[in-house]
Amino acid sequence: MPQPQVFSHATAAGIHQLRLPAHLQKHLVLHVSSVAPMRAPRVVGVVGHQLTPGAVRVVIHSGLRVVDAIDTWCQLAAVLSVRELVVVGDGLVCRKEPVATMDLLRQRVHVWSRRRGYRRLELALALIRPGTDSATETELRLDLVEAGLPEPHVNVAIRAADGRFLALGDLVYPEYRVVTEYDGDHHRTADDQYFHDIDRHDDVMEAGWRSIRVNKSHRGDRRRLIVQKVRRALVERGWTP
Secondary structure, eight states, X not given: OOTTEEEOHHHHHHHTTOOOOHHHHTOOSEEEEEETTSOOOOOTTEEEEEEOTTSSOEEEETTEEEEOHHHHHHHHTTTSOHHHXXXXXXXXXXXXXXXXXXXXXXXXXXXXXXXXXXHHHHHHHTTOOTTOOOHHHHHHHHHXXXXXXXXXXXXXXXXXXXXXXXXXXXXXXXXXXEEEEEOOTHHHHOHHXXXXXHHHHHHHHHTTOEEEEEOTTOOTHHHHHHHHHHHHHHHHTTOOO
């Protein structure tokens, strides 16, 4: 690959291991961008793009020249929905080893004005929350908000009356003492995690919290049942729709 060319768009997102939707994870062609005046590459199996000089930031990742993670997110605005951009954006400012801050995302979105997807980036930026742990956690948060429920806090420490730490709740309503937690496969297949979850769940319940657990089976109609369950719990704890 010539020096003025870099991996970009969905290929860059894969290299950075961003939280891509399934339809892009299965995208097998390579996206390669050339910096003008070099023309976009025309090679079988490659989607070529042309960039103006300085339009994006380029980094070396695992020995590859690639558009940096934040500008890659901006590039994806041309093909992703607002919701999908929120999932990817949450991953950029995640709880463990984030690669961006909210201020940095705002700066890059501002620079992206007048480019394709800018309006979707603006809408997504308003919905991104730092501190998440997974795409499924983000999707559940968005489902709750879209259903008209108050927005939960992300990854909040739950403590006993004496201040003792009990758990880190995924999606938390502190004022109503309601917590919704997403259990990934490792919560089921790893014995240590499974045993810890049982003890933690009991501790949270004893402290007066209503705990609602969600897993990958809660899709479609079952997802609506979860949303209704959270709604009932909030109403029972004093929330007025």
